[in-house]
Amino acid sequence: MAQSAVTVRLDSELKSKFDELCNQFGMSANTAFNIFVNAVVRSRSIPFPIKGSQISVPNAMDLFELQRKTVENSEEKELTLDEINAEIRLAREERRKRGNVQ
Numbered sequence: 001m002a003q004s005a006v007t008v009r010l011d012s013e014l015k016s017k018f019d020e021l022c023n024q025f026g027m028s029a030n031t032a033f034n035i036f037v038n039a040v041v042r043s044r045s046i047p048f049p050i051k052g053s054q055i056s057v058p059n060a061m062d063l064f065e066l067q068r069k070t071v072e073n074s075e076e077k078e079l080t081l082d083e084i085n086a087e088i089r090l091a092r093e094e095r096r097k098r099g100n101v102q
Helices: 012-025 029-043 060-073 081-098
Strands: none
Touching: 012 029, 029 081
């Protein structure tokens, strides 16, 4: 499949924090963006609420529950086992490239 490059401008401190979290998740920022894009295309929506004037940041468990409910209420088909395995392979390849083989 042909690949396309996307450039995203981020605040340096925010990018550093994002990279650190992605590393803790066992993936690269590139893999995280790919997962996000796949989720948006699959659900045809942004997979989290977008609100104005939000002061507090929701915790990870709240976001997980929201995403779970969104998926349960979605009419979109679930990922096939092949699609899930492809996502896992991609994440593992990214970890190997960084030398984080487990």
